[in-house]
Amino acid sequence: xxxxxxxxxxxxxxLGCLCFSHKSxxxxxxxxxxxxxxxxxxxxxVSFTLGEQDLFITSExxxxxxxxxxxVFRFTPSTPTTFSVSIERAIxxxxxxxxxxxxxxxxxxxxxxxxxxxxxxxAFFPTIYRPLLFEADIIPLHTTGIGLQGQNLGSLKFGYxxxxxxxxxxxxxxxxxxxxxxxxAVHIKPVEGLRIGFSWYNDLMSAGSKTHExxxxxxxxxQNLISPSxxxxxEKIEVLAESTWALNHTDTTGTKQTFAGYLYAGYxxxxxxxxxxxxxxxxxxxxxxxxxxxxxxxxxxxxRYHINxxxxxxxxxQYERTELERDINKLTFxxxxxx
Amino acid sequence: MTGHRPHGFTVCRKYLSVLLLLTIGLMTRAQDMxxxxxxxxxxxxxxxxxxxxxxxxxxxxxxxNDGTKVSIYIMKTNTPIGQNTCKKIYDWSGDKxxxxxxxxxxxxxADAPTFCNTVEELESYVSQNPGAxxxxxxxxxxxxxxxxxxxxxxPF
Numbered sequence: 496x497x498x499x500x501x502x503x504x505x506x507x508x509x510l511g512c513l514c515f516s517h518k519s520x521x522x523x524x525x526x527x528x529x530x531x532x533x534x535x536x537x538x539x540x541v542s543f544t545l546g547e548q549d550l551f552i553t554s555e556x557x558x559x560x561x562x563x564x565x566x567v568f569r570f571t572p573s574t575p576t577t578f579s580v581s582i583e584r585a586i587x588x589x590x591x592x593x594x595x596x597x598x599x600x601x602x603x604x605x606x607x608x609x610x611x612x613x614x615x616x617x618a619f620f621p622t623i624y625r626p627l628l629f630e631a632d633i634i635p636l637h638t639t640g641i642g643l644q645g646q647n648l649g650s651l652k653f654g655y656x657x658x659x660x661x662x663x664x665x666x667x668x669x670x671x672x673x674x675x676x677x678x679x680a681v682h683i684k685p686v687e688g689l690r691i692g693f694s695w696y697n698d699l700m701s702a703g704s705k706t707h708e709x710x711x712x713x714x715x716x717x718q719n720l721i722s723p724s725x726x727x728x729x730e731k732i733e734v735l736a737e738s739t740w741a742l743n744h745t746d747t748t749g750t751k752q753t754f755a756g757y758l759y760a761g762y763x764x765x766x767x768x769x770x771x772x773x774x775x776x777x778x779x780x781x782x783x784x785x786x787x788x789x790x791x792x793x794x795x796x797x798x799r800y801h802i803n804x805x806x807x808x809x810x811x812x813q814y815e816r817t818e819l820e821r822d823i824n825k826l827t828f829x830x831x832x833x834x
Numbered sequence: 835m836t837g838h839r840p841h842g843f844t845v846c847r848k849y850l851s852v853l854l855l856l857t858i859g860l861m862t863r864a865q866d867m868x869x870x871x872x873x874x875x876x877x878x879x880x881x882x883x884x885x886x887x888x889x890x891x892x893x894x895x896x897x898x899n900d901g902t903k904v905s906i907y908i909m910k911t912n913t914p915i916g917q918n919t920c921k922k923i924y925d926w927s928g929d930k931x932x933x934x935x936x937x938x939x940x941x942x943x944a945d946a947p948t949f950c951n952t953v954e955e956l957e958s959y960v961s962q963n964p965g966a967x968x969x970x971x972x973x974x975x976x977x978x979x980x981x982x983x984x985x986x987x988x989p990f
Contacts, residue, residue, distance in 0.1 A: 523945075523948075525939070525946065527936075527940070551940055553939055553940065553942075553945070553946075555945055558903050559903070561945065563940070563942045565940075584942075586942055588942065590896055590897070590903070592897075593896065593897050594894075594895070594896050594897070598942075611941065612937070612941055613941075614940055614941065616940070619933075619936075619937055646894075646943060647889070647894040647895070652894065766927060766930070801929070801933075803929055804929040804930070804932045804933040804936070805936075833936065
């Protein structure tokens with residue numbers, strides 16, 4: 496099917512949906528922002544760090560259509576102003592039936608709890624930094640494409656996501672090959688605060704394309720990611736355990752396996768005060784060609800205090816041991832706000 | 835000299851005691867205040883279980899059974915009705931309720947409620963929006979608003 500024909504079909508579906516969404520409606524738009532600043536002590540040196548500034552827009556466009564946009568302004572030394580703007584999410588949602596939605600745009604890939612729940616606003620992160628699973632680019636953080644989503648179905652509060660999008664090596668405006676990435680995720684929320692999830696991601700990274708970090712890939716890599724996840728945020732105890740088992744296959748190297756995971760646990764001494772720990776592990780098999788093989792272990796211990804629902808301070812110590820670089824010992828203080 | 839306090843001090847202490855008792859009384863009343871669920875005449879059912887009301891007010895139900903979109907209106911969490919709603923419906927503090935909604939709405943899973951300053955404002959919104967549900971502390975006289983029985987009771 497030609498690109499032109501695909502675009503015509505896409506717009507026909509979009510306009511069709513608009514026509515079925517004809518009820519009178521008063522538009523409601525919210526604009527919010529998030530920002531964080533931190534100070535870190537590492538190698539006997541204190542550095543102050545300006546974090547990301549995250550701008551959110553949500554808008555109810557009609558009875559069934561809504562929009563969510565998330566743009567981030569961040570320090571980028573390679574640009575003339577040393578700052579850049581990126582669109583992290585831009586989603587048009589069509590609620591076609593009950594708790595079932597059709598989503599079109601750029602999404603956080605619904606691969607696990609963290610990526611599906613938290614956005615770039617650090618005020619909601621349970622720790623200062625994302626788990627290493629994210630930092631090491633093991634999982635595709637974003638997918639530009641189309642998805643079906645259901646949530647809170649039945650007594651177990653079953654939810655699902657099925658997403659097709661531009662795959663690995665592509666960008667937000669053009670896919671680099673014919674293959675689309677597929678994400679299938681399910682979860683249940685059997686009791687208050689508990690969410691158990693499982694996802695499968697499949698894609699082909701074509702020879703000649705580049706990874707998110709700019710590494711040129713010379714072979715076709717067939718990727719499967721399997722990600723179980725358990726999250727419990729109760730009145731006193733917080734537990735979040737997620738892992739991804741990555742299987743990267745090429746005709747020359749066969750299948751290489753990577754395991755990446757983390758376990759976070761926190762205990763609310765008071766409603767606003769939470770000491771916490773996190774253990775991260777990245778393990779790559781010999782001969783891995785898609786990811787940078789750098790086996791890593793990290794331990795984080797910290798204290799989080801919620802001044803109010805929009806202002807959070809965290810003090811965190813991290814020890815990280817990697818295969819290729821020197822050990823990291825750092826102490827970080829962060830203030831994250833919403834406005 | 836030592837056993838006697840000035841007359842002004844005794845009067846002041848009496849007033850303070852009365853004021854303290856009144857404050858405690860008002861606080862107790864705010865915590866125990868009966869709540870009333872109201873809904874727009876279009877879409878919203880006339881009776882709900884408390885567990886269903888809680889699910890609706892947590893954004894777990896996006897549409898009523900007839901397909902009308904659910905929209906939620908609650909009093910600001912710093913008002914006595916808002917505080918009581920947080921305690922009775924969510925069993926959370928006002929801050930936690932606001933944080934919950936901020937997280938949920940910006941994850942794209944549900945539309946945040948409208949937090950109202952006055953009962954009149956809330957009733958006005960509910961009366962104008964099909965599928966709207968709200969929590970107040972009294973019956974409404976508006977023809978476009980109906981009372982919702984919660985576990986067969988209203989107020990609940």
